[in-house]
Amino acid sequence: MDTISGEITVPGDKSISHRAVMLGAMARGTTVVKGFLMGEDCLSTVSCFRQLGVPVEIKEDTVIITGCGGQLQSPDAVLDAGNSGTTVRLLMGILAASPGLSAVLDGDNSLAHRPMGRVMTPLIRMGAQFASREDNYLPISVSGRQLWGISYSSPVASAQVKSAVLLAGLSAGGDTEITEPFRSRDHTERMLKAFGAKLESHGTTVALTGGQALHGCQVKVPGDISSAAFFITAALTAKEGSLGIKNVGINHTRSGIIDALREMGADIRLNNRRMSGYEEVADLHIESSDLRGAVFGGDLIPRMIDEIPALAVAALAARGSTVIKDAAELRVKESDRIEVLVKELRRMGADISERPDGLEIRGGRRLNGTAVSGYGDHRMAMALAVAGLMADGETLVKDAESVTVSFPNFWDMLALVSA
Ligand SMILES: O=C(O)C1=C[C@@H](OP(=O)(O)O)[C@@H](O)[C@H](O)C1
Numbered sequence: 346m347d348t349i350s351g352e353i354t355v356p357g358d359k360s361i362s363h364r365a366v367m368l369g370a371m372a373r374g375t376t377v378v379k380g381f382l383m384g385e386d387c388l389s390t391v392s393c394f395r396q397l398g399v400p401v402e403i404k405e406d407t408v409i410i411t412g413c414g415g416q417l418q419s420p421d422a423v424l425d426a427g428n429s430g431t432t433v434r435l436l437m438g439i440l441a442a443s444p445g446l447s448a449v450l451d452g453d454n455s456l457a458h459r460p461m462g463r464v465m466t467p468l469i470r471m472g473a474q475f476a477s478r479e480d481n482y483l484p485i486s487v488s489g490r491q492l493w494g495i496s497y498s499s500p501v502a503s504a505q506v507k508s509a510v511l512l513a514g515l516s517a518g519g520d521t522e523i524t525e526p527f528r529s530r531d532h533t534e535r536m537l538k539a540f541g542a543k544l545e546s547h548g549t550t551v552a553l554t555g556g557q558a559l560h561g562c563q564v565k566v567p568g569d570i571s572s573a574a575f576f577i578t579a580a581l582t583a584k585e586g587s588l589g590i591k592n593v594g595i596n597h598t599r600s601g602i603i604d605a606l607r608e609m610g611a612d613i614r615l616n617n618r619r620m621s622g623y624e625e626v627a628d629l630h631i632e633s634s635d636l637r638g639a640v641f642g643g644d645l646i647p648r649m650i651d652e653i654p655a656l657a658v659a660a661l662a663a664r665g666s667t668v669i670k671d672a673a674e675l676r677v678k679e680s681d682r683i684e685v686l687v688k689e690l691r692r693m694g695a696d697i698s699e700r701p702d703g704l705e706i707r708g709g710r711r712l713n714g715t716a717v718s719g720y721g722d723h724r725m726a727m728a729l730a731v732a733g734l735m736a737d738g739e740t741l742v743k744d745a746e747s748v749t750v751s752f753p754n755f756w757d758m759l760a761l762v763s764a
Pocket residue numbers: 359360361431502503504505506508529530650651674
């Protein structure tokens with residue numbers, strides 16, 4: 346793309362929107378969520394909680410939840426999490442710790458291929474009862490019980506695992522503690538505090554005591570940095586121009602993409618940094634920049650896990666090679682994102698190769714537009730679209746509608762800034 350310009354606002358943060366409904370549902374009293382992401386994933390969370398007997402009202406971008414004070418009802422149909430890993434994994438923690446409740450969880454074909462054992466293992470140690478196919482994939486039935494707290498060392502840095510354990514621990518007997526190899530996003534911890542819970546974090550460990558009640562509150566959802574990442578890459582790789590993105594969440598556990606791109610030479614400014622409730626936000630200003638390759642791994646990876654597709658596309662425009670390692674988690678997302686990125690970006694002429702735990706990208710090759718597939722994965726479709734802006738000729742992204750999962754107006758916004 347030759348020139349980028351404009352100022353945009355991206356939709357609300359997906360992780361925070363899910364958690365606001367979940368904690369609001371479990372709390373006593375009313376929770377009002379402003380700036381909620383009306384994407385398919387978060388709407389799956391809403392419909393699951395409605396089936397569990399929780400009134401949830403939607404008025405434009407505001408969601409009002411009448412909390413059940415922890416008294417969920419058994420649903421009379423299967424709970425369908427659609428495409429959303431966050432919905433199903435966090436729900437497993439909540440439902441397993443709801444005595445007397447029974448429910449069956451299911452999802453779409455992509456979700457049915459994603460591992461659930463990572464959540465079941467600690468929950469079973471807490472006394473949870475699940476039944477699934479022997480390999481721990483959906484559909485899974487849950488029989489809620491009174492659980493007991495545990496001290497768990499998770500083999501993966503996953504906010505979904507951590508959150509499922511903490512949400513179960515909230516109503517379990519005794520203390521629950523979880524330690525991760527690296528720190529994952531901490532929205533659950535922050536929001537639990539906003540709802541009145543007490544918990545302690547030190548290093549990569551979080552601990553809480555069971556038997557705590559939550560109290561409904563107001564939640565303001567910031568713009569999603571994962572959605573912003575595609576526009577940050579589009580702006581950096583444009584030949585000239587700049588872009589403003591207002592009110593983006595820059596929580597340290599989520600903003601690794603800004604650190605990574607700055608290391609590559611990106612000119613990204615964070616203006617008007619402020620707290621919005623328990624989350625930090627800023628207005629981003631991005632200038633078209635000359636990028637250079639860099640090596641990324643370790644604790645930076647969980648801080649930018651969903652933004653790695655956008656980072657890989659930025660690396661295509663960089664001088665020299667970029668290596669992304671320690672990112673094998675990308676293989677168990679909505680698609681195998683390592684495999685799909687390599688396969689589809691190569692179709693466009695990119696010099697990119699697969700590593701067991703990541704990617705190696707040699708930047709600077711001209712890309713050619715062609716037909717590519719996002720394999721039904723929203724982040725793949727958006728990454729390929731941004732690569733299409735850098736390519737000569739026309740790029741056709743199949744499965745374009747998958748963006749409704751996290752960024753329903755993505756295509757309109759892309760057309761707006763690249764006009
Ligand atoms: O907790 C969350 O809201 C999320 C955690 C991450 O997954 P993992 O917990 O599997 O790392 C992330 O990829 C996902 O998009 C949302």
